[in-house]
Amino acid sequence: MRVIVVGAGLGGLTLAQGLRRAGIDVVVYEREEPRGRPQGVSMHFDDRGMTALRACLPPGHVAMVEATMGGPREQALTLSETDGELTVERSQSLDGTKGPARPGRQVDRPLLRAVMLTGLEDTVRFGAPFARFQQLADGTVRAWSADGRTEVADVLVGADGIGSAVRRQYLPHVQVVDTGKRMVMGATPLRRVVGTGLPELIGHSAARAQVRGTMMAMGILRFTQPPVAARTECLPGLDSRAVADAEDYVMWALPVTEEQLGTAESPAAVWGQAQELVSGLPETLRTLVDSAWPDRTVVLRNGMIPPPPVWPAGSVTLIGDAIHVTPGFGGNLAMQDAHRLCAQLVQAARGEKELHAAIATYEDVMRHENFTTPAASRPAEAAVVSRGSGG
Ligand SMILES: Cc1cc2nc3c(=O)[nH]c(=O)nc-3n(C[C@H](O)[C@H](O)[C@H](O)COP(=O)(O)OP(=O)(O)OC[C@H]3O[C@@H](n4cnc5c(N)ncnc54)[C@H](O)[C@@H]3O)c2cc1C
Incomplete structure (x- = not known):
């Protein structure tokens, strides 16, 4: 299995670390340069972030974060x-x-991010903004970076934050309210x-x-x-x-x-x-x-994202702020999404589950926990809207 993750924030890096540990081929596109825009100062790290960290990162990385927390x-x-x-x-x-x-x-945020980047030097492509994707007939996805380079993978994950370019193409009806x-x-x-x-x-x-x-x-x-x-x-x-x-x-x-x-x-x-x-x-x-x-x-x-109607699962999915925004806890929730999606993709890679069923399981739980309106919290009853296929 090959996975393209868009965005080297807390969610994208947790996912990339987890997939790599499971032996899954993963590449991360990050639009910023390595020492680009600061992504915050410190953050409140709770049991959700800690559980994801312990599940997805190697023991030395976890020990480093635990040793330096407040x-x-x-x-x-x-x-x-x-x-x-x-x-x-x-x-x-x-x-x-x-x-x-x-x-x-x-937790010191720049330090946490540096820890998460450790070991991913060959995996994260800095200065590589994602531009668009196309879903191919065989179920794979082709992604374009802004410099025109393309690449095909089994799964494309939008971990590209609140302005997510992946979400804007995949779920164009989902609007961020500033x-x-x-x-x-x-x-x-x-x-x-x-x-x-x-x-x-x-x-x-x-x-x-x-x-x-x-x-x-x-x-x-x-x-x-x-x-x-x-x-x-x-x-x-x-x-x-x-x-x-x-x-x-x-x-x-x-x-x-x-x-x-x-x-x-x-x-x-x-x-x-x-x-x-x-x-x-x-x-x-x-x-x-x-x-x-x-x-x-x-x-x-x-910003905020009003609860969207349910969409059918496919080879493109979203984690963290790209699909739900919670200013005080969003980092923990992005890591929790990454952990859950990683577990599902690992099952699919091992042939224990069909890929789209695995992504559907992740998305159902993610929607249920992060969107609280009746339409979004009852996936079976909610309206299903079509998604953009790209291309
Ligand atoms: C004031 C404030 C305080 C907060 N405090 C906390 C806190 O204490 N605890 C907590 O858990 N959360 C906190 N949050 C929320 C937290 O900051 C976010 O929820 C978290 O950063 C989301 O992580 P993410 O990985 O989904 O997205 P992000 O951290 O936004 O990462 C997205 C990444 O994608 C990259 N990217 C974007 N577009 C592209 C593109 N087209 N191509 C390639 N790369 C792209 C970006 O450069 C970035 O690296 C706070 C938020 C705010 C506003």
Whole structure:
């Protein structure tokens, strides 16, 4: 079996690692260059991401991630202001009973991605944007990259995020709704906020400050083991640049609108805009943003995908943000999709299941868990729409 994965994000790389471990021939097209656009700062990693990681990646990779995660995150704090100081107004357990948030740990996103890329040097084609596909009469799929190169595979997986070119061709009726909301995310060395009281106040918890009409989310990543030492011990093949400058930091996020962001695009310009947005907030929050690494400031768009009607399974499928978007947990869900699809493709490759039946099983579970409207959560009763065959 040969599989083309489009997108070297969390979902695509988890899938590629899992397929490779199972001896399945896989290639990944990634439009960015290896050190291209930053893909985030840190993320909350829960049991779904961890289960997928353990199932799909080799033990040394898993050990590297586990060794460098932050401490257990079991509480979500709401901070408010008392006499100009930040204080904890409310603490809520992240036990899964009061919302979708689950307990987990903070993971450094660039480091996680570098770990996932380790061993896939011959598998990921950087600077290779996917352009289109055509489903062939024998059930295989031909994919084109933007430079005109083509390749045929048994399965094409769109793991190309919210703007997915695979989804736009395969399920053209599925539209992304731009909420107009944006999130500016940045990171500040922990040493720069020592003395403000913030590290002691929030510990390993997720924190959300609601002060003077502004909301700001925060979390500290204290690497359990220094990444340089963990690399030597767990994954010497990891690119040493991924750990060279690693130090503990505070991740912060500010919800903004497109209008508030103005024309700011480069990390430094976005950082400047963030400084302006917090200029009227208590000193601790101003220090947090003023002392951030300018080049690690990113803007993330918040889109949503309304639940689509069921489509018949074929040789093309989608995982992660390419088909469902959940800003706070989407990385975990993309990895969970990758794990589940990988398990199905392995069964098909071993001849234990027909290929399209295997993909249908994956898609039914994925739809059932990620889309909650009645039409999408009852696949058997939902309307079936046709898909684009390409070509
Ligand atoms: C503010 C914010 C905070 C978040 N925090 C968390 C969190 O704490 N925990 C969590 O689990 N999730 C979090 N998420 C969600 C998470 O970031 C996403 O759900 C996750 O990145 C989705 O992974 P993916 O692999 O599906 O897609 P992506 O990570 O978007 O990867 C897609 C890849 O495809 C590539 N690509 C795109 N088009 C093409 C093309 N045509 N050809 C080739 N390659 C292409 C892109 O360059 C990219 O590498 C957050 C999201 C936001 C917005």
